Amino acid sequence: xxxxxxxxxxxxxxxxxxxxxxxxxxxxxxxxxxxxxxxxxxxxxxxxxxxxxxxxxxxxxxxxxxxxxxxxxxxxxxxxxxxxxxxxxxxxxxxxxxxxxxxxxxxxxxxxxxxxxxxxxxxxxxxxxxxxxxxxxxxxxxxxxxxxxxxxxxxxxxxxxxxxxxxxxxxxxxxxxxxxxxxxxxxxxxxxxxxxxxxxxxxxxxx
Numbered sequence: 001x002x003x004x005x006x007x008x009x010x011x012x013x014x015x016x017x018x019x020x021x022x023x024x025x026x027x028x029x030x031x032x033x034x035x036x037x038x039x040x041x042x043x044x045x046x047x048x049x050x051x052x053x054x055x056x057x058x059x060x061x062x063x064x065x066x067x068x069x070x071x072x073x074x075x076x077x078x079x080x081x082x083x084x085x086x087x088x089x090x091x092x093x094x095x096x097x098x099x100x101x102x103x104x105x106x107x108x109x110x111x112x113x114x115x116x117x118x119x120x121x122x123x124x125x126x127x128x129x130x131x132x133x134x135x136x137x138x139x140x141x142x143x144x145x146x147x148x149x150x151x152x153x154x155x156x157x158x159x160x161x162x163x164x165x166x167x168x169x170x171x172x173x174x175x176x177x178x179x180x181x182x183x184x185x186x187x188x189x190x191x192x193x194x195x196x197x198x199x200x201x202x203x204x205x206x207x
Contacts, residue, residue, distance in 0.1 A: 006088035008072040008079040011065055014091055022058060024123050025111055032119035040117070047113055050105035054094070061087075061094035 001010060029051075036044045065087045072082040092099070095107040102108045115121055 002081045002083065005083045005085035008069060008082040008084045011069065011084040011088045011091070012079070014088060015062070015065055018091060018095060020125065021123055022107070024121055024125075025107070025114065028114055028119045028121040032114070032117070036117055036119070043113075043117065047110065047117075051110060053105050054107060054110060057094040057097075061090045064090050 001007065006014075029047075033044065065084075068084050068087045072079060072084070075082060097103055097106060111121060
């Protein structure tokens with residue numbers, strides 16, 4: 001800190017640590033979602049809706065942080081003295097909306113619900129401190145396949161598209177544009193809930 005406020009150096013360290021944690025949660029979901037859909041499709045759909053809201057907050061905070069980091073890169077002021085208090089606190093609010101109070105849909109809540117469902121969330125490993133395009137890096141890191149669910153007849157491809165919009169989708173050869181990465185698609189989130197209801201019905205019928 002400098003003059004009682006967070007600096008660019010603090011912001012970069014926070015982003016590295018929290019991006020690592022968000023990626024770990026995303027990886028755990030991707031490894032577990034097919035099993036979760038079979039066990040409790042309704043709980044999975046509810047988690048995905050809350051993830052969508054979190055993803056929107058996270059992307060906005062990352063965008064704000066990127067802007068001030070880019071500004072600092074062309075400033076003569078050292079990173080240890082370039083103030084970034086607002087951007088730093090925005091990142092914290094994206095994770096926990098009310099300081100000291102965990103609400104449904106906060107990062108810790110998403111982590112706890114996924115863990116209780118049976119997913120293995122690995123938060124170990126040293127965070128990267130690179131100053132690369134962090135939100136695009138996170139998109140690329142989480143843009144992996146939801147193959148098992150996507151194979152469900154009719155609704156699978158639509159679900160795959162919806163999950164990609166939430167940063168949890170299948171891998172694609174097309175590099176997403178900046179607009180694709182940052183915009184929130186709440187209509188898609190609503191669709192996801194309906195899709196998982198259909199998936200749950202399909203799974204029950206097939207038993």
